[in-house]
Amino acid sequence: RAGLFKVLTVALVLSTGITLLLAFSISRPLSRLSRAAKRIAAGERGVALPVGGSGEIRELSHSFRTMTEELDSRLNYISEFAADVAHEFKSPLTSIRGAAELLAEGAHEDPDARERFLNNILLDTQRLDRLVSRLLLLSRIESRVEGMTLVDLHSLLERVCKRLNAHEADDSSTHKVELYFQARHTWVRGREEDLETAFTNLIENAQRYSPKDQPVIVTAHEFPRGIVVSVADQGPGVPEARRDKIFERFYTTEAEQGGTGLGLAIVDTVARAHGGKVTLESEVGQGARFSVWLPRENKASGSR
Incomplete structure (x- = not known):
């Protein structure tokens, strides 16, 4: 009986140790992944993600890494797109402002100058209208979710x-x-x-x-x-x-x-x-x- 008790005790200790080791090997990378997710949710970019753990944990880490890379790519696209739009709007808006200021300063008293500046304003507003229409079209195409037929x-x-x-x-x-x-x-x-x-x-x-x-x-x-x-x-x-x-x-x-x-x-x-x-x-x-x-x-x- 004493021998059997020792065997059972050793088996219990070993199984407990193995269980704790497995739990630690799973919980540790999940905990690190959770902390990384919270940092990303807070707006931090370039967060290093854990890649260790079992096969399933490693696969989860890989999927999470792919998601963050796609998110970074999308954020970069939005940032570059906003900069491009600002640049394209700046030129005609500057032209419109300049023409309006000259008209306000007295250029409207010269019929030829008034016609020239008003025509410039009209052309620039038409360009802005075309630009906005194309931007809205591009945005609709990129964001469509309906299925294809x-x-x-x-x-x-x-x-x-x-x-x-x-x-x-x-x-x-x-x-x-x-x-x-x-x-x-x-x-x-x-x-x-x-x-x-x-x-x-x-x-x-x-x-x-x-x-x-x-x-x-x-x-x-x-x-x-x-x-x-x-x-x-x-x-x-x-x-x-x-x-x-x-x-x-x-x-x-x-x-x-x-x-x-x-x-x-x-x-x-x-x-x-x-x-x-x-x-x-x-x-x-x-x-x-x-x-x-x-x-x-x-x-x-x-x-x-």
Whole structure:
């Protein structure tokens, strides 16, 4: 009996020790993770996260680290975006203020000067209005949470081209749009309104830079995993030094005075939101071709 009692006592001590050790190995990294979470919640950034512990704790730490990195990335995006917006608003607001001050100081007594300053104010307010409209559109696209539906890309492109060609008939400064849809499958999964906005922006951008009497060519080709829609113009092209920046927010060229610099950024945002991408091929003096790749959808399988 004494021997059995000793064995049971040793077993109890060992099991208690093992239990305490396991509890400590779990609670310690969880406690460190909890303290790190509280520091992040308080607004501290760059907090080092624990990576030790069992497999489950290590996986939890990894997921938490991924979340904080994405949060940091989003905060950086918001900070940079706010700085960009402030910069873009500053120039027209400064111009409006200067014109108003000159008018207040007596420039209104000169009819020519008054007309010139009032026209400057009108142009700057129109630019601000376009900028606000594009910013709101970009914000809506980035924050959409509703699901995607099947979209007939052929019908969508036909509708966009028909509408822009109607504008061309009323305005000789625009250019005819020719559509060549050569993809057998026409379905993609997406948000129809956003896709229509993106392709409208691309085609209008091509019209802006096309020489007189030169059409804008829109083509669609099918590939094993997707559909590529290309918009080509015969304009001046994009210099190599500017190609990497062309999709950045607020980026404009010297020839694009008065533009918002958000049209191609919206195209890029829409493409990425649909699991696709937009690329640029261009040679100076030989035009530019913007291509949007979108994953294609089998209508039969997508409608189940």
